[in-house]
């Protein structure tokens with residue numbers, strides 16, 4: 379009986395901790411990083427063709443490297459690209475602002491583990507359900523293919539914004 | 543002699559500290575907040591008419607209140623709106639991305655001090671010189687005038703972005 383009680387407490391603790399168990403996982407094993415809205419800004423972007431307005435944020439390792447101009451980025455760097463539906467501001471229609479959440483994507487640096495795809499692991503989570511994108515781990519070919527033209531910038535399209 | 547040495551050390555310490563002395567000051571006395579690129583994201587925005595892409599960031603007090611839905615925002619809240627020239631990405635022209643820095647603006651909450659303008663102090667700094675905007679303290683009428691239509695949202699146009 380005591381053993382069961384102990385096991386139950388342990389299980390409840392894990393279930394309640396907001397651990398990786400709760401988070402959606404991409405077909406290649408990359409789990410959603412939950413803290414990305416607390417990361418620093420890399421840059422905003424706007425995609426008229428997709429009707430999306432976006433920000434790219436980076437964890438401490440990534441932002442420190444981007445600010446210092448270190449390339450390739452070190453292992454442990456993670457970049458998030460977050461997209462919202464682009465809308466006209468209701469009180470000021472010439473301003474295009476974020477509406478509903480669309481998706482979040484990650485690039486995770488591990489030069490050895492992700493050697494086949496330029497040292498970056500890719501993951502995308504769609505809509506409010508954060509549905510992992512891709513039927514199987516092969517989905518990364520699409521990501522890597524599109525990011526290959528910027529191989530000379532460590533496969534990154536986005537340059538970190540600068541201020542005086 | 544000792545007094546002069548002490549005074550010199552004190553002066554050098556102030557000069558070297560990156561204090562308000564070094565920072566540009568708006569005609570109403572608000573000095574540039576230097577840490578705004580380390581603040582959390584409130585939202586991106588895009589202004590086709592001005593050719594600007596922007597982010598709004600907020601200090602800890604402001605972001606905590608916005609996330610909690612507390613309104614009006616408490617004293618000590620500061621919001622920054624940073625604008626860059628919008629450009630087509632050189633390797634991916636359908637993406638609109640930031641180019642050169644254009645300006646940074648601040649709204650600083652102090653319900654008593656800025657009572658005349660809805661509890662917000664306004665400041666704008668232009669270009670790489672961070673030239674303070676406005677001939678005299680009256681410049682805030684222009685800011686306040688445009689923000690008055692959103693008085694019911696504590697004079698803020700921007701809603702904080704949400705993610706699932």
Ligand code: HEC
Pocket residue numbers: 423424425432434457458459483484485500501502511517518520521522524525533534535536537631634637
């Ligand atoms: C058709 C081209 C294309 C494909 C496919 C693509 N990307 Fe990107 N990606 C871009 C462009 C262009 C940017 C630059 C910013 C923007 O468009 O908002 C970008 C930016 C990013 C960023 C921010 C870092 C950077 O490089 O600027 C991440 C993270 C990212 N993509 C992840 C992914 C993931 C994950 C996938 C696949 C599931 C993917 N991308 C597939 C074109 C693509």
Ligand code: HEC
Pocket residue numbers: 467470473587588589596598621622623647648649664665666675681682684685686688689697698699700701
């Ligand atoms: C002609 C209208 C107009 C004027 C004048 C104006 N603003 Fe705004 N302001 C806006 C709009 C619209 C937004 C929403 C986001 C955007 O446009 O990028 C905004 C957003 C802001 C924000 C972010 C918080 C929020 O309310 O969304 C700050 C900070 C800000 N303005 C400061 C200033 C300052 C300082 C001045 C004057 C020196 C000023 N504004 C004058 C229209 C105006």
